[in-house]
Amino acid sequence: MTPRGRRLLAVALLVGLLAGLSVWHGTLVPHAADxxxxxxxxxxxxxxxxxxxxxxxxxxxxxxxxxxxxxxxxxxxxxxxxxxxxxxxxxxxxxxxxxxxxxxxxxxxxxxxxxxASWELRYLYIISFVAGLWVLGRFLRGWYLDGPTLSFRPRSQDD
Known part of the structure; x- marks a missing residue:
């Protein structure tokens, strides 16, 4: 299996695990001891x-x-x-x-x-959105997606 195929399989397994655990969690019955x-x-x-x-x-x-x-x-x-x-x-x-x-x-x-207070939830979402954009920007400035291998590689200092 090629490295690209292994990565796609790993992503598929992780997404399937996440979906399965979400469904399982939804079936839990409330229990005061928990x-x-x-x-x-x-x-x-x-x-x-x-x-x-x-x-x-x-x-x-x-x-x-x-x-x-x-x-x-x-x-x-x-x-x-x-x-x-x-x-x-x-x-x-x-x-x-x-x-x-x-x-x-x-x-x-x-x-x-x-x-x-009613403003606190809006504040939480706005600050989280801005912080997410900041982190995404920092990540994209330092890394790029190599399409053929489906992996992230550091950008060279010359870019």
Whole structure:
């Protein structure tokens, strides 16, 4: 087998492995011992059975007195009232991730919360995009793709 054929086979195997692992990960069942807790979808379908259990919900703050978030698991709009000190500083429009105990099918007593202002996610994507372009530019200035062998080779200092 030629070096080009081996490289193509290696790339195909790695892409197949990535796809297979992605499908396998999607089949995993939430298990609290693994650090995965029921979320908005599980609460919306069987909230009464989960009362008293530890849950994690993510959503957008729609009211602040009391703090109410709105989540959309599978296109179904669900609202949760959050109680506790960790969510006291929430503002309308902020994204919040709350981890706590389900008191009723629509109330969570929050132990820990992550508040995220609406601009933070846009900032994250913009900075990541700019950094990716910078790294790509640095890579392309120092290396080139050799087509016949499908390998990257360093550019000579004369280029």
């Amino acid at each position: 650090g995965r807790y029921p979320g908005p979808e599980a609460i919306a379908t069987g909230g009464d059975a989960l009362v008293g259990d530890t849950v994690t919900v993510w959503g957008t703050v729609v009211a602040t007195d009391p703090v109410i978030i709105e989540a959309e698991p599978r296109g179904q709009r669900v609202r949760f009232t959050l109680t506790g000190e960790p969510v006291a500083d929430a503002s309308i429009g902020a994204e919040i991730g709350a981890h706590g105990t389900l008191q009723s099918p629509d109330t969570v007593a929050v132990d820990r919360a992550l508040l995220q």
